[in-house]
Amino acid sequence: MKILVCISKTPDTTAKIAFTDNNTKFATEGVQWIINPYDEWYALVRAIELKEKDPTTVLHLVNVGGSENDAIIRKALALGGDEAIRVNLESQDSFTIASQIAQVAKDGGYDLVFTGKETIDYNGSSIGGMVAELLDWPYVSLATKLELNGSNASLTREIEGGEETVEASLPLVVSAQKGMAEQRIPNMKGIMGARTKPLKVGEPVAVEALTSIAGFELPPAKAGVKLVPADNPEELVRLLHEEAKVI
Amino acid sequence: MSVLVYIDHTDGEIKKSSLEAASYGAQLASQLGVAAHGLVLGTLNADLPALGKQGLQKVHQVKNDSLNQFDPGQQAAMVAEAVTNLGATVVVVSNNVTGKALGPRLSARLKAGLVAGAVALPDTSNGFVVKKAVFSGKAFAQIAVSSPIKIIALTPNAFSVTNGDGSAEVADINLTVPAAKIKVTGTNKIKGQIPLSEAELVVSGGRGLKGPENWGMIEELADLLGAATACSRPVADSHWRPHHEHVGQTGGAVAPNLYFAVGISGAIQHLAGVNRSKVIVVINKDPEAPFFKAADYGIVGDAFEVMPKIIDSVKKLKGK
Known part of the structure; x- marks a missing residue:
């Protein structure tokens, strides 16, 4: 069994969101970078659990980006995984990133590609589906559970107002979300070990981007909260009905 | 030239998020001066001509019960074939649980730029630029799509359902049905609650x-x-x-x-x-x-x- 986990670098959840260069670039100054939580807590940890269950499992991580991503990749390796591959390409759009990951997956002969359900910066939820299509593999999105039984996978995925259980054969692409695993904190042994794990740098395949970011904008500032006295909550209901017209 | 809206359904009914996508697709089609069509894969009880109320002129359907279940690979192959047959230049899906799997697959298959999570109609005055929420709703980005075919995955509840008085023509469409690669073995929905x-x-x-x-x-x-x-x-x-x-x-x-x-x-x-x-x-x-x-x-x-x-x-x- 060979598993490939996609690791994305995102600003910390509490990072201040601001833009520079006439609102065309994200202002990175002072921003703490983290592993995209969905990739880390759910996709990576579940893959590590599968390797713990079956130690013959080979677990690799893949990231697309420049050398500034190496610190995040080492952090991921501190949690687990045998080695990481960084495709040396400044990220453009989802399609160019997915094309690199698909190539790595094809070259490496993986059985299972794991992503988080989305990144917390661009919220595209796109990489898994694109990789699956490029490889012509089945794709199970928004999965909350995954069990492997030989070359068969049983999964649970979110649907509107509930969940459904599905089965698919490997090779398979899965996007993971809450329920799949629990967040882990890397221990000292993991952190020390991560320093010597291979971090291979691969050259990108040439792909043309399909989209680009023309600009960013911040939502209009809220007018401020209108406080209703606690002894007159009926007034709140009146405002919601007559002023906001939402009830 | 047309805008093609993927009509997602569950339990025999069209999802509300797809009615929003149909309304959005019809308004976009009128902005572009092209026809607005819908595509239904599978069978349902809903009244398909009623999609005319959202502004669709024609709804193409592949009546096949086996298509009612989740298999985004199968769906993407069929939508892609429909896009080619019908000469669609924009595909609209809802960015719901189905669209989040179908949209990216379709994008990679057609080499068509995807805007996942659109919140407004495109600005077509200079190119094709669509607004979407980023940084978990803390900002918006304007995404320029450069490919000849564009795919828009519309955020649920970001666009109102229009209710006009049109009626859509419903016609069967013949598309190749690829083998399913995913088998749905059970569903567990909380009854009587609003998702x-x-x-x-x-x-x-x-x-x-x-x-x-x-x-x-x-x-x-x-x-x-x-x-x-x-x-x-x-x-x-x-x-x-x-x-x-x-x-x-x-x-x-x-x-x-x-x-x-x-x-x-x-x-x-x-x-x-x-x-x-x-x-x-x-x-x-x-x-x-x-x-x-x-x-x-x-x-x-x-x-x-x-x-x-x-x-x-x-x-x-x-x-x-």
Whole structure:
């Protein structure tokens, strides 16, 4: 069994969101970078659990980006995984990133590609589906559970107002979300070990981007909260009905 | 030339998010001066000509029961064939649980740029630029699509369903049905509840409610309003409420017309899941709760004293 986990670098959840260069670039100054939580807590940890269950499992991580991503990749390796591959390409759009990951997956002969359900910066939820299509593999999105039984996978995925259980054969692409695993904190042994794990740098395949970011904008500032006295909550209901017209 | 809207359905009915996508697709088609068509894979009970009310002129259907289940690879291959046959230049899907799998597959298959999570009609005055929410709702990005075919995955509850008086022509379309690669073995839906992702109104509770036994007032208010119920992360983690109700950075993101938060302090991770709500109401006894900064209306007070009065007042409003 060979598993490939996609690791994305995102600003910390509490990072201040601001833009520079006439609102065309994200202002990175002072921003703490983290592993995209969905990739880390759910996709990576579940893959590590599968390797713990079956130690013959080979677990690799893949990231697309420049050398500034190496610190995040080492952090991921501190949690687990045998080695990481960084495709040396400044990220453009989802399609160019997915094309690199698909190539790595094809070259490496993986059985299972794991992503988080989305990144917390661009919220595209796109990489898994694109990789699956490029490889012509089945794709199970928004999965909350995954069990492997030989070359068969049983999964649970979110649907509107509930969940459904599905089965698919490997090779398979899965996007993971809450329920799949629990967040882990890397221990000292993991952190020390991560320093010597291979971090291979691969050259990108040439792909043309399909989209680009023309600009960013911040939502209009809220007018401020209108406080209703606690002894007159009926007034709140009146405002919601007559002023906001939402009830 | 046409705009093709993928009509997603469940339990024989068209999803509300697809009616929004149809309304969006029809308005986009009229903006571009082209026809608006729909595509239905599978069978349903819903009245397909009624999609004319949302502005679709023609609905193409592949009547085949086996297509009613989730298999985004199969769906992408069929939609791609329809796009080619019909000469569509824009495909609109809802960015719902189906669209999040179908949209990216279709994008890679057709080499067509995808805007996942669009919140407004494209600006076509100079190219094709679509606004979408980024950074978990804390900002928006304008995405320019450069490929000849464009795919827009529309955020649920970001665009209103239009209700005109048209009627759509319904015709069978012959598309190759590839072998299914995913087998659905069971579904578990919470009966009688409004799915959180489709709800226009949401009543949500946090740790300030002290325990699951106090959720009666959240449920009662939600019931009166026809709202879905939600909760904060600590509540779901303590198993006071089921995980699918968890709203926030690591749970679900919602964008209802009203998000009514009771006893939730409003940590930044929670705000990331709700900050696209149109109106936010916060009830919290702590005047320093950060949620008040993101709220439109608020009451600084004890939920256990305030909520019964609110419920009584809503009952009067609804004539109950």
